[in-house]
Every structure is written in C-alpha cells, then in structure tokens.
Amino acid sequence: xxxxxxxxxxxxxxxxxxxxxxxxxxxxxxxxxxxxxxxxxxxxxxxxxxxxxxxxxxxxxxxxxxxxxxxxxxxxxxxxxxxxxxxxxxxxxxxxxxxxxxxxxxxxxxxxxxxxxxxxxx
Amino acid sequence: xxxxxxxxxxxxxxxxxxxxxxxxxxxxxxxxxxxxxxxxxxxxxxxxxxxxxxxxxxxxxxxxxxxxxxxxxxxxxxxxxxxxxxxxxxxxxxxxxxxxxxxxxxxxxxxxxxxxxxxxxxxxxxxxxxxxxxxxxxxxxxxxxx
Numbered sequence: 001x002x003x004x005x006x007x008x009x010x011x012x013x014x015x016x017x018x019x020x021x022x023x024x025x026x027x028x029x030x031x032x033x034x035x036x037x038x039x040x041x042x043x044x045x046x047x048x049x050x051x052x053x054x055x056x057x058x059x060x061x062x063x064x065x066x067x068x069x070x071x072x073x074x075x076x077x078x079x080x081x082x083x084x085x086x087x088x089x090x091x092x093x094x095x096x097x098x099x100x101x102x103x104x105x106x107x108x109x110x111x112x113x114x115x116x117x118x119x120x121x122x
Numbered sequence: 123x124x125x126x127x128x129x130x131x132x133x134x135x136x137x138x139x140x141x142x143x144x145x146x147x148x149x150x151x152x153x154x155x156x157x158x159x160x161x162x163x164x165x166x167x168x169x170x171x172x173x174x175x176x177x178x179x180x181x182x183x184x185x186x187x188x189x190x191x192x193x194x195x196x197x198x199x200x201x202x203x204x205x206x207x208x209x210x211x212x213x214x215x216x217x218x219x220x221x222x223x224x225x226x227x228x229x230x231x232x233x234x235x236x237x238x239x240x241x242x243x244x245x246x247x248x249x250x251x252x253x254x255x256x257x258x259x260x261x262x263x264x265x266x267x268x
Contacts, residue, residue, distance in 0.1 A: 034229030038169050039238050051229045058144035059229070062151070062168045079141075083148075 001025050001110050003067055003090060006046065009104050010094035012069060016081050017090025025066055029113040030102045034059040041065065042113050048101055054079040061087045071098045129157065129191040135178045137204060140228055143179040147172040150189060150198075157191060163262050166242040167196060170260050173235045174200050180225045181205060182255065194265060200258040207250040214240065 004021035007014065014021070030048035031037050034055055037047060043064035049056050052074035060068050061083065067090040070076065075093055076084070084091050094101055106112065131153070133146045151168045159167075171187075178185040182204030190197040207213050213236050221231025240246050245261040 032229060033232050033234075035173070035232040035234035035238065037229075038173060039234050039241070043165060049229075053228065054141075055144060055229050058148060058172070061148060062144075062172045064165065 001105075001108070003046075003092075005108075006067075006069070006105060006110070007092055009108055010069065010092065010096055010101055012092035012094040015070075015076060015091040015093055016085050017067065017088070020067075020088065020090045023066055023090070025110065027111040027113045027115065028102070028105055030071075030098050032098075037063060040113065045113050046105075046110070048098060048105075050074055050098060052076050052080065054083060056080065057083045057087075057089065057091075060084075060089055065089065067092065069094060069101065071096060071101050127193065129189070131189045133187040133189070135175055135182075135185045135187060135200075135202075137178055137180075137182040137184055137202070140179060140224075143176055143228070144172060146187060147175045150187070153189070154196070159191075159196060159264065163196070163264065167198070167260075167262050170239045170242040171198055173238045174198070174258055174260065176228075176230050177235050178202050178204075180221065180228075180230060185255075191264075194263065196262045196264060198258075198260040200260075201255065202257075203255045206252040206254055206256050207248070208252050210248050210250060 003023050025046045028046035032051045037059050041063035045065045046067050047060050047065045048069045050071050052070050057080040070093045073095045154164045182202035185202035188199045212218050216237045217233040219231050219233035225231035243260045244263045247259040250256040
C-alpha cells in the first residue's frame with residue numbers, strides 16, 4: 001500500500017515528506033510506548049503513535065521506520081520535523097484515534113508487523 | 123578495515139536533558155553507517171545504544187560513551203555517574219521499572235531498556251555501584267550475524 005493511499009484512508013494531513021508519498025508500506029504497528037517500538041518494531045514499519053515529541057522521530061529513525069502517522073490530531077515538535085526531514089521520514093497526522101486508524105489500515109489489507117515477520121510484534 | 127585499524131571516539135551524555143535525548147545515538151548510527159558496518163548489526167547496535175542513552179538521560183547525572191571499533195568488534199562503553207542500579211537482576215526483567223511520570227510521558231520507562239539491550243547485543247556486562255554509577259559494556263561481533 002502506498003503512503004498516499006494511507007493518507008487518503010486516514011484523511012491525514014502531510015506534515016513533512018510530501019515528495020515521498022509514493023513509497024510502499026508493507027506493514028504497520030501502533031504504540032505510544034517507544035520502548036515497545038524499539039523491542040518489537042521492524043525496519044520498514046509504518047509507525048502509528050500518539051507520542052509526538054522528538055523521541056518518536058528518533059525512535060522511528062533508530063528502527064528504520066518508513067513513515068510515521070500521528071493519531072488523535074497530534075503534531076510533531078519543530079525539532080521532530082527537522083529530524084524527520086533530515087532522515088527522510090515522512091510524517092502524517094490524522095484526527096482518528098489509534099484504534100480507528102489501525103483498524104482502517106488493517107481492514108484495507110495492511111498487515112501488522114507481527115504478520116510480516118516470524119516474531120512477536122506490535 | 124585492515125587488521126591494524128581501530129576507531130575510537132568519545133561522547134558526553136547529560137543526565138536529565140530530555141531535549142537532547144537520542145542525539146548521541148543518532149550520531150553514532152551515522153558513524154557506523156559511514157564506516158560500513160553490516161546494516162543488520164547497525165540496527166541492533168542503534169537500538170541498544172539508544173536504550174542505554176535514554177537510561178542515562180532518565181536516571182544518571184552525566185556519562186561518557188566510548189565507541190571502540192576494531193575489525194572484529196564494535197564496543198560501546200557507557201560509564202555514568204548517578205544513582206546506580208540497586209538490583210541488576212530485577213532491572214533485567216521486562217516490565218520492572220522505577221520510572222517517573224515524566225519519563226513515561228517521553229514514551230520510555232516501561233521496564234524494557236536493559237532487556238532490550240541484552241536482546242540486541244552479542245555481549246553485555248553491567249557493573250553498578252548504588253549511589254555512585256553504572257558501567258555498561260555492550261559488544262557486537264562484526265564477523266557474525268545474530
């Protein structure tokens with residue numbers, strides 16, 4: 001599923017990375033706990049989170065996430081946007097809450113990270 | 123990298139500076155990429171270093187990270203001054219945490235830090251003196267994939 005399709009499905013706003021909306025996303029995971037993301041995230045993941053501080057972008061960068069979706073209308077800090085831009089991580093923001101955002105993507109065929117790997121995941 | 127080659131660099135990490143938490147990890151990851159370390163090792167190392175850095179920001183006063191890379195290993199030695207760890211065995215258990223609300227608001231403090239470091243590292247040594255500080259030695263073997 002391309003990121004632009006995710007943007008449409010979640011009625012999301014693009015915060016940064018407009019030029020990367022054609023990237024392909026194969027799986028996603030949602031958590032507000034960055035320690036969990038570090039433990040169970042996999043490279044290439046689409047990270048859905050309600051934690052919009054710079055740590056969420058750093059965590060996404062560390063696990064090599066392909067993109068971030070902030071739920072509940074959260075917006076990143078300026079520092080987060082700068083880092084995401086530098087590390088080529090697109091950020092979307094949706095007003096949907098975590099459960100609904102994940103549910104929409106899952107029901108449209110986007111797997112959870114645990115489905116795409118043989119280990120436990122978000 | 124030839125057998126004579128070794129690379130060493132030191133970084134300072136400030137405890138309590140949540141604004142800069144993760145900056146050193148990002149820098150180290152870039153260095154590892156520049157050196158040309160295997161991407162799968164970089165991924166594991168980056169997670170371990172980031173967790174260790176977050177632990178320092180959350181619990182210590184200050185620390186140094188010494189990065190030492192030889193053709194065989196990548197070693198990350200964190201030496202902090204701070205409260206130390208009372209019970210390392212407990213701290214190694216997933217879910218055990220002494221985090222404050224502020225730490226949890228940052229998305230950390232879920233008791234996953236040290237277990238996460240252990241899970242990713244090839245070798246981990248922890249020495250801690252309560253009230254003095256903690257030394258964390260994290261080693262990755264560069265000639266084998268985990």
